[in-house]
Amino acid sequence: MNTIPKLKTEMRCDSCPIRHRAVCARCDADELSLLDAIKTYRSFSAGDPILWRGEPVEFLASVVSGVATLSKTLEDGRTQMVGLLLPSDFIGRPGRMEIAFDVTATTDVVLCCFDRKPFEKLLMETPHIAQRLMELALDELDAARDWMLLLGRKTAREKIATFIELLERRSNSDAAQRIRTLPLPMTRDQIASYLGLTLETVSRQFSSLKKEGVINFSDRRTLTICDLPALQDATGNDADGGLPA
Amino acid sequence: MNTIPKLKTEMRCDSCPIRHRAVCARCDADELSLLDAIKTYRSFSAGDPILWRGEPVEFLASVVSGVATLSKTLEDGRTQMVGLLLPSDFIGRPGRMEIAFDVTATTDVVLCCFDRKPFEKLLMETPHIAQRLMELALDELDAARDWMLLLGRKTAREKIATFIELLERRSNSDAAQRIRTLPLPMTRDQIASYLGLTLETVSRQFSSLKKEGVINFSDRRTLTICDLPALQDATGNDADGGLPA
DNA sequence: CGGATGATTGAAATGACTCAAATAAAGTGG
DNA sequence: CCACTTTATTTGAGTCATTTCAATCATCCG
Known part of the structure; x- marks a missing residue:
């Protein structure tokens, strides 16, 4: 019922x-x-x-x-x-x-x-x-x-980068702006569950990308993409991300 | 073209x-x-x-x-x-x-x-x-x-067991017989690609299940399931394997 | 302010991977 | 039908990425 x-x-x-x-x-x-x-x-x-x-x-x-x-x-x-x-x-x-x-x-x-x-x-x-x-x-x-x-082939780093890029792509912010800020809609635990990782690994990879200046956190649930090309490079995907269509 | x-x-x-x-x-x-x-x-x-x-x-x-x-x-x-x-x-x-x-x-x-x-x-x-x-x-x-x-959560052993169980379920052999023989339709390399593993790991897990008497090979592409309950147990799935429907 | 929840960081353990070698099977051409 | 090559598979040893376990830190909220 x-x-x-x-x-x-x-x-x-x-x-x-x-x-x-x-x-x-x-x-x-x-x-x-x-x-x-x-x-x-x-x-x-x-x-x-x-x-x-x-x-x-x-x-x-x-x-x-x-x-x-x-x-x-x-x-x-x-x-x-x-x-x-x-x-x-x-x-x-x-x-x-x-x-x-x-x-x-x-x-x-x-x-x-x-x-x-x-x-x-x-x-x-x-x-x-x-x-x-x-x-x-x-x-x-x-x-x-x-x-x-x-899930089958990407490294932890690639998984995290792909996840961020996915959120960026599906968020409907202005297309033109080069630096994007987006809210993370889930906890580290939920992100880990989505990516087939543990929450500690998720946290470590976020920290690592942050240290490299690719992303930044204004708050634990609010992420800024500082270097989109570097992020896309870290996803492991082709430059075009799949089919041109 | x-x-x-x-x-x-x-x-x-x-x-x-x-x-x-x-x-x-x-x-x-x-x-x-x-x-x-x-x-x-x-x-x-x-x-x-x-x-x-x-x-x-x-x-x-x-x-x-x-x-x-x-x-x-x-x-x-x-x-x-x-x-x-x-x-x-x-x-x-x-x-x-x-x-x-x-x-x-x-x-x-x-x-x-x-x-x-x-x-x-x-x-x-x-x-x-x-x-x-x-x-x-x-x-x-x-x-x-x-x-x-x-891909996200199972161990190599569970992946292999799940794969064999899937083949068994989708092969249309007699429902009643307890010992089933089925052809592997792919090479170790292809199986590895399906399961998100390397071919060496696939081979090791096959060997391990064989040593335990769960399965056996009459030839490298022909597998016999000797102990179906043990195999199902090794898949990590619930006993019913999902929805009863 | 304090307790709870969520997140980060560190150290150690481990499962799967990589590299390397041995073995088995399957062709191939003489 | 047999050497010989090629390809598929197994097995071993060592490495590494991620996990596990544990502790600390931050933030939220009453």
């Missing part, structure tokens, strides 16, 4: 910050109003569990704001984050009640939730939604595969 | 070994004949490259028989396998010409290929195909996330 509090915030889809990237991206005005009719906002505080592995879930959702994580745990307690959910990312899987990982809010999070049954009905009738959902799933698959390369 | 030889093998979809698992799984007879009209079989020998990263591909395909791998490579040559394609798995991404990894045949492989344009048209018009493709993508995403847990 699911006891997550519903929070009926009034927000019109027109002014939604993820309108053009989320599952609704391709919808026209009519389709949007159908989604609007079945949506409910739910809020979570930093640290709150959103969904537990194996628990039946009766909704699917888009992340509107904040950061959530997907994680898997072995019997003995070792855990690995298997996904980072940023605004516009989608949670849930049509046709399957249960998910195979835990979902946790790492910052305050707002979700735009759709009840399963009406959403699945809409999905059948609205190719624009189905196509977009497919696209999102395939993007996640690409991201998962990049992460497999990171 | 793509210079892969077409091989027009005559095979009716009715008798296709992957008929009920591949992208065509949900199709009725009429839909199947539409797919049949645009399909072409292509064969590859063990070791052949099937697709290169970044190269434009004008077809999508299902694996009919054999094993292929997806792999990514860092600038300095370190490579990580990011997927294993077994019969019924799908290659390619509607709406995108390029793929972000190399695809290689590790055994002799037969693909059932669909030319991009007509396939994408069919996809728009045939919900049964779109739905199945979505399901396959989501299954791959689940598999990718399981693999992230393996």
Whole structure:
């Protein structure tokens, strides 16, 4: 049973910050109003569990704001984050009640939730939604595969650099400015869990990059990229970072 | 440009070994004949490259028989396998010409290929195909996330045990027999690439499991599982291996 | 101010890697 | 069918990156 509090915030889809990237991206005005009719906002505080592995879930959702994580745990307690959910990312899987990982809010999070049954009905009738959902799933698959390369082959230093570069790329700050300041949305422990490292190693690598003048911390959760080329160089990726597309 | 030889093998979809698992799984007879009209079989020998990263591909395909791998490579040559394609798995991404990894045949492989344009048209018009493709993508995403847990947190021994157990589970031998013999479809080097290890470590772990009587080799590419419970215990997974579903 | 949580740093232990050599299997051409 | 080469695999010894264990430091918040 699911006891997550519903929070009926009034927000019109027109002014939604993820309108053009989320599952609704391709919808026209009519389709949007159908989604609007079945949506409910739910809020979570930093640290709150959103969904537990194996628990039946009766909704699917888009992340509107904040950061959530997907994680898997072995019997003995070792855990690995298997996904980072940023605004516009989608949670849930049509046709399957249960998910195979835990979902946790790492910052305050707002979700735009759709009840399963009406959403699945809409999905059948609205190719624009189905196509977009497919696209999102395939993007996640690409991201998962990049992460497999990171987890399997990159050094601690490269992992940290890649992580920072990822945050930079997905944060929507001004494109032009050369020195970027960005908030770290997670603790060292959570970063370690994402990168397949220990929190001590994460801390050491941050310190090392800081000593080299590549990054700097104004506060433990606020990072400044001082030398972006050096950072990209430390990721181990090609200069272009993947496909030109 | 793509210079892969077409091989027009005559095979009716009715008798296709992957008929009920591949992208065509949900199709009725009429839909199947539409797919049949645009399909072409292509064969590859063990070791052949099937697709290169970044190269434009004008077809999508299902694996009919054999094993292929997806792999990514860092600038300095370190490579990580990011997927294993077994019969019924799908290659390619509607709406995108390029793929972000190399695809290689590790055994002799037969693909059932669909030319991009007509396939994408069919996809728009045939919900049964779109739905199945979505399901396959989501299954791959689940598999990718399981693999992230393996790459990030498991020991060499656990990785090897998990790999053997995966092969056992996806090989369609008799369900009842307690001692299973299965062919390893890849070299030690390829296994290492899949598991984020070196080939020496792979060899050592095989030797170790063999010494303990968990597995045995009749030949270097043919493995026998002598003690399945012990093997499963060595994977680090829960007894049920995941969701009961 | 004090207690709790999160982060950093140090020292030691270790699992997997690297380098190197030995062995086994698989072709190849005479 | 047999030397000979090539390739795949196993095994050993030493090294190193990351982990583990432990202590200190910083920050937040009542």
